Amino acid sequence: MDFSISEEQSMLADSVSRFIDNDYDFERRQKIAASEDGFSKELWQTFAELGWTAVPFAEEDGGLDGGPVEMMLMMQQFGRGLMVEPYLANIVLAGGILRRTATADQKAKWLAPLIEGSxxxxxxxxxxxxxxxxxxxxxxAVKDGDDFVLTGKKSLVLNGGHADLLIIPARTSGETTAEDGVTLFAVEANAAGVSMQSYATVDALNAADIELDNVKVSSANVLGTVDQGYAVLQDVIDEATLAVCAEAVGII
Incomplete structure (x- = not known):
């Protein structure tokens, strides 16, 4: 079995590696981590301009048609630089949900600006x-006319304190631990009834504990099919696990 990477994949990994070597030394990383935002918005925009935020998305959606290999090559280099910019949270986790579930209108509203870095x-x-x-x-998530009303608590939400948009798995039917009955919702972080406590993790990333108190969400904000969100969530978590493993290799 041939495990060699393609020329394009090698060029992608090299571009991230050069950035780490030339523009992201440990001193700069520490200054960014200690800043008010905890990551550099300027560098995040640079990531978008370099095409890194577009890598795993379909070309028809403004992406570069990359897959797990490209993602792991990038995450390995991010790990080498101990990078605090929220690539995992934005592109792998939330972006992974949007990539798999969003309609054309939802992609225009949320996926396009995510890829653009805004x-x-x-x-x-x-x-x-x-x-x-x-x-x-x-x-x-309880149906209320054309809306749903969300109530509950979420913990250790990566990038939660900086997020404009939250993707919330909520139970629309079934028992608490059932795989069936989970629906995915896109919720504006500033929606009425959303409150959060933001904090830094031990590795200087941002996370938040979030409470949803009767948050009204339009049916237009359902991502995918009602009651059938668990399989998508599982796929995204599996992919994120690969990403974190690749990052760990880079750290070593």
Missing amino acids: LQTALAFAEPQARFDIANIATT
Whole structure:
């Protein structure tokens, strides 16, 4: 079996490696991590201009048609630089949900600005009681006319404190730990009823604990099919696990 990478993949990895070597030394990383935002908005825009934020998305959506290999090559270099910019949270996690579920209108509204670097996002999948079971979702979404009303708590939401858009898995039917009955919602972070406590993680990333108190969300903000969001969530978490493993290789 041939595990060699293509010329294009090698060029992508080299571009990130050169950036780390020339523009992201440890001293600069520490200054960025200690800043008010905890990451550099200027560098994030540079990532977009270099095409890095577009890598895993389809060409028809403004992306570069990359896959898991490209993502892991980039994450390995990000790990080498101990980078604090929210690539995992924005592109792999939240972007992974949007890539798999968003309609054309939703892509124009959220995916396009994400790729352009102007929208910050977060996937709020973990809950205080869930431990490591991503199907353990106590947050509920109750139908109310053409809307849903979301109530619940999310914990350790990467990039949650900076997010303009939250992607919320919530239970629309079934028992708390059932895989069926999970629906994915796009929720504006400044929506009425959304509150959060933002903090830095031990590795200088941003995270937040989020509470949803009767948050009204339009049916137009459902991502994918009602009650069928768990399989998508599982796929995205699996891909993010690969990304984190690649990042760890770079750190080593």
